[in-house]
Amino acid sequence: MRALIVISLSLLSACALQPPKDDSLYHALGDKAGINHIVEGLLINIAHDERINRHFRNADPIRLRDKLVEKFCVESGGPCTYTGDSMAEVHKGQNIGKAEFNALVEDLIDSMDARGIPVPTQNRLIARLAPQRGEIIGK
Amino acid sequence: MNRHLSSVLIALAVLGSSAAQGEEGRLIATGGASSIDGAAGGGLTPWAVISSYGEEGQWGASAFGTRVFLPDYRLDVAGVSASYGNRVEISYAHQRFDLGSLVHKLNLPQDSLSQDIFGVKVKLFGDLIYDRLPQVSLGLEYKHQLDFLIPSLVGAQRDHDVEGYLTASRLFMGAVFGYNLVVNGGVRYSRANENGLLGFGGDRSDARSVLKEGSVALLFNPRWAVGMEYREKPDNLSFSGESDWADLFVGWFPNKHVSVVLAYAQLGTIATLDNQNGTYLSVQGSF
Numbered sequence A: 001m002r003a004l005i006v007i008s009l010s011l012l013s014a015c016a017l018q019p020p021k022d023d024s025l026y027h028a029l030g031d032k033a034g035i036n037h038i039v040e041g042l043l044i045n046i047a048h049d050e051r052i053n054r055h056f057r058n059a060d061p062i063r064l065r066d067k068l069v070e071k072f073c074v075e076s077g078g079p080c081t082y083t084g085d086s087m088a089e090v091h092k093g094q095n096i097g098k099a100e101f102n103a104l105v106e107d108l109i110d111s112m113d114a115r116g117i118p119v120p121t122q123n124r125l126i127a128r129l130a131p132q133r134g135e136i137i138g139k
Numbered sequence B: 001m002n003r004h005l006s007s008v009l010i011a012l013a014v015l016g017s018s019a020a021q022g023e024e025g026r027l028i029a030t031g032g033a034s035s036i037d038g039a040a041g042g043g044l045t046p047w048a049v050i051s052s053y054g055e056e057g058q059w060g061a062s063a064f065g066t067r068v069f070l071p072d073y074r075l076d077v078a079g080v081s082a083s084y085g086n087r088v089e090i091s092y093a094h095q096r097f098d099l100g101s102l103v104h105k106l107n108l109p110q111d112s113l114s115q116d117i118f119g120v121k122v123k124l125f126g127d128l129i130y131d132r133l134p135q136v137s138l139g140l141e142y143k144h145q146l147d148f149l150i151p152s153l154v155g156a157q158r159d160h161d162v163e164g165y166l167t168a169s170r171l172f173m174g175a176v177f178g179y180n181l182v183v184n185g186g187v188r189y190s191r192a193n194e195n196g197l198l199g200f201g202g203d204r205s206d207a208r209s210v211l212k213e214g215s216v217a218l219l220f221n222p223r224w225a226v227g228m229e230y231r232e233k234p235d236n237l238s239f240s241g242e243s244d245w246a247d248l249f250v251g252w253f254p255n256k257h258v259s260v261v262l263a264y265a266q267l268g269t270i271a272t273l274d275n276q277n278g279t280y281l282s283v284q285g286s287f
Helices: A002-017 A024-028 A031-047 A061-075 A098-114 A119-135 B002-017 B149-153
Strands: B059-069 B074-084 B088-098 B112-125 B135-145 B160-176 B179-190 B209-221 B224-231 B245-255 B258-266 B277-286
Touching: A024 A031, A024 A119, A031 A061, A031 A098, A061 A119, A098 A119, A119 B160, A119 B179, B160 B209
Parallel strands: none
Antiparallel strands: B059 B074, B059 B277, B074 B088, B088 B112, B112 B135, B135 B160, B160 B179, B179 B209, B209 B224, B224 B245, B245 B258, B258 B277
């Protein structure tokens, strides 16, 4: 267990500095097309989610989709560059709560479930996004 | 038991009526099940998680019923808990331990042992999933044994006591073949005999001791968990040895309002009768 923690911690810190070389998660998510479907499903779920959709009312949906696809692509080791603003910048002034962050995680899981993404693959993507919660909530 | 059951049912109804505005800001299964002492967690031991699904600024409540079928005994538990802000939890549980065949064998003056448990648990720091540190919580339980004649005859020193526990919980994402693993470990400072059903302190030792407890749960998906638990117990009474408890469990969380836990519980020797191993079934409602 300790070895696992050390490995995952060192992976996380390494990834914070540069895009991961391992692109197996990118492929497991179905490459660019698969990620596009996941993100579109996520945005549809968010639009129907009374808990958080108010945060997205003023967002440009096309830009939001494109930047999220880039984000997920980079996080999963795909050949993309994230051209959006930083997580802290994007969420500034929104005062996102912990419950709202979890609501988004649930919407993402639902979208991946709908795409038939296996749980271990889902966990890999969530494990890459979860450490960024601090840059998103309470800003 | 009936009186207690009806108070639990009333509490359920009251909680249920407010369920419409109930907010469930945490991820499914992160409120755990209800332990036999009433605190959120596994079945035999609490976790550091706070009951129900309330996040910052949100209230939560839960109610549960548990039955453990043993070869010579039966344990029934009913209880409720309320929580606020994913920070603090208060709980109440009523346990009734049916003495079964032992009543006639030993011509016992009572056919069951009951106790009330009032608990409070506070999250000190960390988070089950997100923070750098695991979620660490401190709990206190006040236990009051209600049928003290038999415990007093076998050497128990008092019919009520306070015990504390410090426990840590952490979800390790994708830790086992890509599946999430929840690990819980804690220490308890207690002198409860058979969890308090046989009173507190004994002829052999009347001091509290530090007892280890812990569990692991593997999540096949957010709704299904399998795992095992262990709880160390003291040995304060000379009339009978007391076994550490363990179980293997399956937990099902179909939604944020219902959960079911089925387990094989190994409770060992209880009041001179060996091999008290059997089925544990618990149903919980959350609001």
